[in-house]
């Protein structure tokens with residue numbers, strides 16, 4: 112497919128193969144060797160690979176966007192590099208050096224530049240993965256690791272404008288437990304959420320809200336996004352206790368809200384409190400900021416802002432996307448321009 116033929120308006124949040132991917136390898140106890148770019152395609156892997164048998168794998172999710180200035184920009188990519196490193200330590204994998212991660216991300220984006228949608232039509236989703244690809248029989252770290260990056264154009268998360276979603280609190284399932292792997296993007300954290308999420312969708316909800324696994328009362332996350340609520344103009348988000356994924360969007364919203372004069376509380380959020388809030392939204396790279404129109408917990412349902420986008424949600428959404436598309440000045444130094452060779 113040549114870029115002239117890409118129908119940007121038809122893009123959704125689904126997989127499309129692109130031109131080029133990046134692959135690097137590392138043996139346990141050694142240094143990473145320089146990665147290479149290769150045509151996007153299937154890879155060959157041992158059936159005894161640690162990632163396939165024991166879930167020794169991590170992923171990251173980022174976006175490259177075409178800014179209003181015409182350049183291609185990344186949002187805080189050094190944060191993704193750092194998060195992949197902390198995940199690697201947790202799963203016994205060799206951390207990828209930050210500079211190597213950033214160079215690789217830039218190279219893949221540059222090589223697939225024709226797949227970056229025009230401003231406002233979506234983004235190039237970037238998926239770095241780190242896997243134990245060496246063969247291992249016993250439950251222990253694999254002897255060899257692969258760090259790969261592939262990219263995929265995606266449409267805007269909300270086509271035709273933001274619309275609030277309805278959520279259901281799960282009393283049955285938990286996403287993570289203290290001391291587990293919920294605080295890193297371990298691949299094994301995601302499959303267990305698929306069935307609960309599918310069940311909620313069948314009942315007409317967009318996603319599940321997970322509560323903490325110990326007291327079953329504090330809000331943790333919304334599917335694979337972080338939770339926020341607003342009450343009397345104070346912005347609340349669950350504190351990072353190790354069971355919540357430290358989202359880069361989450362951290363950025365905390366900084367943005369404070370810079371706009373809001374008080375921001377990072378603390379335990381009782382679901383009863385969230386049900387009394389004025390506004391709720393969830394946040395992550397894919398959805399940016401998604402307004403929550405209603406939450407049901409058992410038979411109790413709360414509707415927020417008459418099922419419309421709340422004012423604080425709207426303000427933070429506009430501020431964040433304004434910085435990300437470079438409509439507004441990058442006062443925090445969050446944006447990184449990808450050099451595109453001619």
Ligand SMILES: *Cc1c(COP(=O)(O)O)cnc(C)c1O
Pocket residue numbers: 172296332334335336337356357358359360361394395396397
């Ligand atoms: C990736 C992810 C998020 C959002 O993180 P961002 O860095 O903002 O994209 C939130 N929760 C979970 C469980 C995630 O996997």
